[in-house]
Amino acid sequence: MKLKRFCALGAALMLLLPAVATPAFAAEEIVINEDISVSGDYDWTRFADDNITLNVYNWGLYISDGSDDSVDVVSAFEELTGIKVNYTTFDSNESLYAKMKSGGASYDVIFPSDYMVGKLIAEGMLAPLDYDNIPNIAAIGDEYLGWDFDPDNAYSVPYMWGTTGLIYNTTMVDEAPTSWSALWDVQYAGNVLMFNNSRDAYAIAAKRAGLSLNPSSVEEVNQVMKDLQDQKSIVQAYVMDEIFDKMEGGEAAMAPYYAGDALTMIEDNPDLAFVHPEEGVNFFVDSMCIPATSKNKEAAEMFINYMCETSVGYANCDYIGYSTPITAVWEMLDDDLKYSPIAYPGEDVMSKAEVFVTLPDEINAEMDSQWSQMKSYDESGGSWMVVIFLLGAVALSGFNIWRKLCKKMRDNY
Known part of the structure; x- marks a missing residue:
């Protein structure tokens, strides 16, 4: 009897499927692999046939990249969306700025720190974000939003702090x-x-x-x-x-x-x-932003939304050791990291901490x-020391040659 009733219910659901398929399955998570799953409420495949490559520019060693048994979150994004990612790294905010200012490369997603976000905004180098494409902004804790460098978060989504x-x-x-x-x-x-x-x-x-x-x-x-x-x-x-x-x-x-x-x-x-x-x-707060020159803005917003998924945020935080602004991710951390005085310092440290301003x-x-x-002085100082040493060596060599010639002349005389 139970089997017959189950089959009858299944047949009825099949008849209703065209009308209810989208809402019935929209809330289900999409499982990419054993570590990464994302919300089913988001259309992750809308660019799958568009042959898009996103140029992502991040700090070195600042993402879970598949090394040391970590999760490769970029590959999971590519598998999920059909979008290719060209992922490169920089080592300071200043080198990021110089690369963008030179126009030598075009990026779709970048990861500047607080004061650099403000500088890029002031110079018109960032695109305003469409949060219809980044609903996961809701996952970010309020305490990490609304900083002076971008008070309305019009241009930036916190990544790590x-x-x-x-x-x-x-x-x-x-x-x-x-x-x-x-x-x-x-x-x-x-x-x-x-x-x-x-x-x-x-x-x-x-x-x-x-x-x-x-x-x-x-x-x-x-x-x-x-x-x-x-x-x-x-x-x-x-x-x-x-x-x-x-x-x-x-x-x-x-x-x-x-x-x-x-x-x-x-x-x-x-x-x-x-x-x-x-x-x-x-x-400091490092954020995800989209340069004004991006040719794939909506796909870039999809990448930012993906980085704010709980499983993705957890993979990144767990691997790189930085502090997460995603509330659900912090709750998932092991106690030794969640309560680490290094990663999450107490009031004694934070009360004396300062944020960079633009x-x-x-x-x-x-x-x-x-x-x-200062840096060039160091180099030139070293160069002058080398020159002085060489001149001294030449002078000493000349003096020794002169002494030998004098001695030879005396001996001949």
Whole structure:
């Protein structure tokens, strides 16, 4: 009897299927693989036959890419949508800006930080977002929306957030550092790494001096840049992604860097540890944006919506170690990450954290100019030392030849 009733119900449903198929199945999740599933309420395949390739430009090591048994979220997107993704990386906001400003490449989705979002908006380099195509904005926690750089989130969707701090090798440091001043300590000369971008490096020197990491005048920039100049003899190298090999390999004692990457490095080398310096740190939000030059804006919005799916956000957060703005993802994390003082610091850290703001053009230009001068000074200084050494060697060689000739003449005489 149960079988007959089930079959009768099935036949009735088949008769109704044309009328109810869309709403009946729309809410079901679409399973791409054992790790990734997405909402069935969204039309993921509407560009499947359009032969679209999205150019996505992200920070290095900032997505779950299939390595080390992680989930390849980009491949899952391609399988789901039929859209191809050309995925490339940058190592700083400044290099992202320079690449876009030069017009040498065209991107559809980029991942700038807070202050750079504001700069790109001010220069008309971002496209306003159509949230009809990004309904998953609803998954983002309210505390990560409405920042001054984009108060209405008209141009940006939060991707990850984090803080800066000091990562150090416990076998090479006598006492755990508590201050940014450790990066100026002469006992670690040649064993200190430093950010290789002007904004992060400036922020550290400014906080050390008791100043805001957002300068209010050109004079303030000059003052802080002198402190960075004084630090140069201590610094082994100015790095970005190179920090992974150097710190994990024990090639340096300490370095400032982003908390999410610190978690990765500590996992690979247990001798490493991380601290938020007492003077205060940078709190940052990295976002997903669409350049005004994108030729595939709606498909780019689909990619952003996909990145905000819970399973995708979890895969990214779990692999890269950065802090998620997606409420449901945070709830899924293991307790050791969910309550990590590195990834999710407490009020003692956050109360002294500052967010970068978009600087006035005059101040921003001065910072970039001073930073470039400092870097070039280092190089030219080294070059002059080489020249002086070579001239000295030539002079010494000439003197020895002259002595030999004089001796030979005396002997002949």
